[in-house]
Structure formats: C-alpha cells, structure tokens
Amino acid sequence: MGTLLIRNARNIITMDDQKTKIPGGSIFVQDQKIVAIGTSLPYDTADVVIDARDKIVYPGLVNTHHHLYQSLTRNIPLAQSCSLFDWLTTLYEIWVHLRPEDVYLSAMIGLGELLKSGCTTSSDHFYCFPNATSPYLIDEEIRAARDVGIRFFPTRGAMSLGRARGGLPPDELCQDENSILKDMQRVIERYHDARPFAMVRVGVAPCSPFSVTKDLMLESARLARAYGVRMHTHLAETLDEESFCLQTMGVRPLDFMEMTEWTGSDVWYAHGIWFSDAEIQRLARHGCGIAHCPTSNMKLASGVFPLAKMKQSGIPIGLGVDGSASNDTSNMLLEVRMAHLLHRLHTGPDALSAEDALYLATRGSAQILGWDDEIGSLEVGKAADMFLIDTRRLEYAGALFDDAALPVLTGLSQIVDTTIVGGRVVVEHGRLVHVDEEQLAQVAQRAATRLVEEASLRTGIDYRQSRTSPPAASNAPAYQP
Missing domain, CATH: 3.20.20.140 (Metal-dependent hydrolases)
Known part of the structure; x- marks a missing residue:
C-alpha cells in the first residue's frame, strides 16, 4: 500500500491514554500502520505527502x-x-x-x-x-x-x-x-x-x-x-x-x-x-x-x-x-x-x-467493538485512521484556542477536509474520493421514492402526509404497554 507522510500539522490530537497533543507534529505511515509520530521525524518524503501546516489531525x-x-x-x-x-x-x-x-x-x-x-x-x-x-x-x-x-x-x-x-x-x-x-x-x-x-x-x-x-x-x-x-x-x-x-x-x-x-x-x-x-x-x-x-x-x-x-x-x-x-x-x-x-x-x-x-x-x-488495540487513537503501531480539518475555514475563525474541542463546538456542517482509512485518502477537500456524490444522490432518491410509493399502494396509507392522529389499531403491537 506504500507510505504516507503528514507533516507539520498545526496540531495532532492523539487521544492516547494521556490525551497527548503534538503541535507542529508529523505522522509517517507504512502500509496501514503508523510507524512514527511526533516532531522532527527522520522522514522527508513518501508515496503520498500531505502538507498539514494549517490543519489539525484527529483519530478517526x-x-x-x-x-x-x-x-x-x-x-x-x-x-x-x-x-x-x-x-x-x-x-x-x-x-x-x-x-x-x-x-x-x-x-x-x-x-x-x-x-x-x-x-x-x-x-x-x-x-x-x-x-x-x-x-x-x-x-x-x-x-x-x-x-x-x-x-x-x-x-x-x-x-x-x-x-x-x-x-x-x-x-x-x-x-x-x-x-x-x-x-x-x-x-x-x-x-x-x-x-x-x-x-x-x-x-x-x-x-x-x-x-x-x-x-x-x-x-x-x-x-x-x-x-x-x-x-x-x-x-x-x-x-x-x-x-x-x-x-x-x-x-x-x-x-x-x-x-x-x-x-x-x-x-x-x-x-x-x-x-x-x-x-x-x-x-x-x-x-x-x-x-x-x-x-x-x-x-x-x-x-x-x-x-x-x-x-x-x-x-x-x-x-x-x-x-x-x-x-x-x-x-x-x-x-x-x-x-x-x-x-x-x-x-x-x-x-x-x-x-x-x-x-x-x-x-x-x-x-x-473490541478493536481498541488497533483503532481509536493516533499512536505508533496503530492503524492510520484519521481525519483532518483546515483551520482556515470561515466557521473556525475566532475559535482557534482549544484544538481538541474545535470540531465538536464549532462549525455547522461537521464536514471534514480529509479522511484517511488504513493510510488511504478516502475523503479529499470534503468530498468522497471514489464516489460520484451527485449521481449517487439522484439514484438513491429514486429508490427511496419507489419504496414509499410501493408501500402506499400496498397499505393505502400516504406516508408523505404528517401524522395528525394516533396510528390505526391494525398497526398497533399485540400488547398494550
């Protein structure tokens, strides 16, 4: 799978046992595994290099x-x-x-x-x-x-x-x-x-x-x-x-x-x-x-x-x-x-x-999930699963004081800039790498519409109308709670 270098991050929020944060840190990945994390790593290049100068890195x-x-x-x-x-x-x-x-x-x-x-x-x-x-x-x-x-x-x-x-x-x-x-x-x-x-x-x-x-x-x-x-x-x-x-x-x-x-x-x-x-x-x-x-x-x-x-x-x-x-x-x-x-x-x-x-x-x-030996934090030996946010986005202006709390407290969309799973970039610039999002959305909506229409034909119920009264007795469970 090759190598990945994320370098010079604004901060790395590791979520290790000590909740360590690494300002200016870098991460080097070999295949799926984090090989090194910290500052002044002995790695200058990799198959994929991400300049994270204004970005914060979080565990997936x-x-x-x-x-x-x-x-x-x-x-x-x-x-x-x-x-x-x-x-x-x-x-x-x-x-x-x-x-x-x-x-x-x-x-x-x-x-x-x-x-x-x-x-x-x-x-x-x-x-x-x-x-x-x-x-x-x-x-x-x-x-x-x-x-x-x-x-x-x-x-x-x-x-x-x-x-x-x-x-x-x-x-x-x-x-x-x-x-x-x-x-x-x-x-x-x-x-x-x-x-x-x-x-x-x-x-x-x-x-x-x-x-x-x-x-x-x-x-x-x-x-x-x-x-x-x-x-x-x-x-x-x-x-x-x-x-x-x-x-x-x-x-x-x-x-x-x-x-x-x-x-x-x-x-x-x-x-x-x-x-x-x-x-x-x-x-x-x-x-x-x-x-x-x-x-x-x-x-x-x-x-x-x-x-x-x-x-x-x-x-x-x-x-x-x-x-x-x-x-x-x-x-x-x-x-x-x-x-x-x-x-x-x-x-x-x-x-x-x-x-x-x-x-x-x-x-x-x-x-x-019984998976804490491999995922959940950014540490040497664990999977290279992480996401990055770019602090130059408008919704983070005036909020760059607590990097660990930043994506929880600020921003409206909660859409990240980059997501990496097993060392592979799967979201870049906020969009899925391997999916045509607009085409998927159109096809999926057609399927959703068909499901509702088929249910309406079968039951005689209009599922697009808001509920104005309790469900009919025929739809109630067999017991009375």
Whole structure:
C-alpha cells in the first residue's frame, strides 16, 4: 500500500491514554500502520505527502450503532412525531419492499456521510430481511463499504417474532430461526477477518427483545462464542420495551439477556437508557458495553442515557448515530456534539466536556467493538485512521484556542477536509474520493421514492402526509404497554 507522510500539522490530537497533543507534529505511515509520530521525524518524503501546516489531525471516529438501510427512509412525514413503537410500525411497511440494490445504495450513502464527518470505522446492525427478496442483503452492505473505503463491522441481525406470534414486526420481515442461524454462520465464515488491520469484522445481532424468540437469542449467543465474534442487540431503549418484556416474559430486559447468555465483555447493547441503579451495577460486573445514541434518543423521545452513572460504574461506552431514519443523518461529528450538549443540559456544565465526548467517539467506541488495540487513537503501531480539518475555514475563525474541542463546538456542517482509512485518502477537500456524490444522490432518491410509493399502494396509507392522529389499531403491537 506504500507510505504516507503528514507533516507539520498545526496540531495532532492523539487521544492516547494521556490525551497527548503534538503541535507542529508529523505522522509517517507504512502500509496501514503508523510507524512514527511526533516532531522532527527522520522522514522527508513518501508515496503520498500531505502538507498539514494549517490543519489539525484527529483519530478517526468510530460509530458503534447504525442501520444503514434506513438511509432511504429519512424525513418520512408520517414517521415524525412518533415514539419508538409507532415509528417502527409505520416504517416496517416501507422496509418490506427493500431490494438488494436498495441496501447497497443506502449503505453507500450512510457510509459516505460517515466518512465525510470524520468516521473511519462503522458498525452496522442489519436485521431487515423481507421474505420476497434475497436473503443475502448484508453482503450488499459489505460491498458498499469496500467501494467507499471504510473499515466496517457489520452485524448479522434478525427478526423472528412476528405479529402472528405476539411480536412487533410484520411477519413478512421475519425469518425462521434455522435460516437465521445458518446465514449468521455463513456471514461469519465468509467475511469475518480477525487478522490485524482487517477491513471487515462481523458480529451476531438479533434485533431486540420484542422481535426475536428466546431460542434464537440462546442459539445465536452460542454460535457467536463458538466462532469468537462479538454480539450486539438493542436493549432498554424505551419503557414500551420494558413493558413488553414484563407482560410477555415476566422479566425485565436485562433479566432476559442473562437468561439467554447475552451478557459478557463480548456483548454491547444499543441505547441502554432504562436500567435501574442495581442493573447498572450488574452490567458493570458482566462487562457489557453500551452504544450511546443521543440524537436518536432525543428524536424518538426515548429518554436520556444515564451517562454519569454508567461512567462511574466503569461500563464501556461508545457513540453511535443509530439508523438514519431515527437521526435523519449519518454525521458522526454531529453526534459527538449532541452528546456533549445533551448531558450538559441534563446533568450540568461538568457532565461531559467536548474533549471527553470526542474520547467516547474514538477510544470508547473502539473498546466496545473490541478493536481498541488497533483503532481509536493516533499512536505508533496503530492503524492510520484519521481525519483532518483546515483551520482556515470561515466557521473556525475566532475559535482557534482549544484544538481538541474545535470540531465538536464549532462549525455547522461537521464536514471534514480529509479522511484517511488504513493510510488511504478516502475523503479529499470534503468530498468522497471514489464516489460520484451527485449521481449517487439522484439514484438513491429514486429508490427511496419507489419504496414509499410501493408501500402506499400496498397499505393505502400516504406516508408523505404528517401524522395528525394516533396510528390505526391494525398497526398497533399485540400488547398494550
């Protein structure tokens, strides 16, 4: 892959254990690995040289929770002003019409947006497998990740508990347990790469307690551990989920995880809002990680993640943008900003500094993906995953006093100037290197329009109209929360 020299940076924000900053520093990269970092390096040239004189270098952000396929169902009027379960039952009817090409396009969009906002590694939780289409949809996401050049951690999700059996999703989006487990095994064997500096690692991810069976949770945990891959699911996102578990299984969500072998340091949950104090202590003992998704939680009015209690208990915490339809963007730097502001508002001015929010999105996120030995900070021996911002941009004028906080607190777009993954430049001058962005946007919008139109024809519902009344009874879940 050759060599890369980034020289004479205004500053390098390393996010190492000491949160070291290197004004005037340089970085030398051989293949994917950082070989040297500091000032006065003994390297004058390389295959690619970047003059970073007015630029600040940051470690690449790490996204720990996403649903990339939702990029084609953003800003749907009927899905606004909803809590989680109403939002899901509305969008399920559109997602039934997903095709393989839609999954590829949506992943290209979401991953491209992430790269442009400084994210160099992203996980994804893919659980939507319409009965009428190919079962190999996660393969389309992996293909897209390779095309845009991002480091990728897809998790093979699933829904097996449809409405006919008391679950939330329509039966058309559910698969039987045997098919799910067989494909989880296929995805692991085909794509998981445990070697250093891998570009793809995979995990196992049944969707949630209200959309899968106990048997699937048990068997998927055993499958994951047999192969040594990580495990991911939604948990404790809303009080509706808590009510579902209590009424249908007689236990709280964390109890269900313990019953089905879904606890341990190889497990991370998305959201984790509605844990009791005692459950937080249990989480800490288990070593489970949490993907905090502040924008999604605010949009769906799910609640506020108990960050201070989680941190005090030593629970690993990372950040995630969540699905584009519950965020309406895939902007990782913006997610860092939202985390910083939300917890200051909710807890107080000392709750989460801008630099600490950035730390959650780098070191914290890398830890819960089990990848902290290679990504999350700029250090010798780690992957050359980073982003650069040019301080000469108008939105940074008058703000050049705290380089670590700069991209979190200032700027409106959070679009970075350069993104590098594994030593390769994938965003340059704020644009994707390997993608015709305008053409992709046009093709993707046509696909999104088709999805909405097909759903409207099937259901008789106009999804472009804003919600003015509660969802019809036929769309409600099988229980009353």
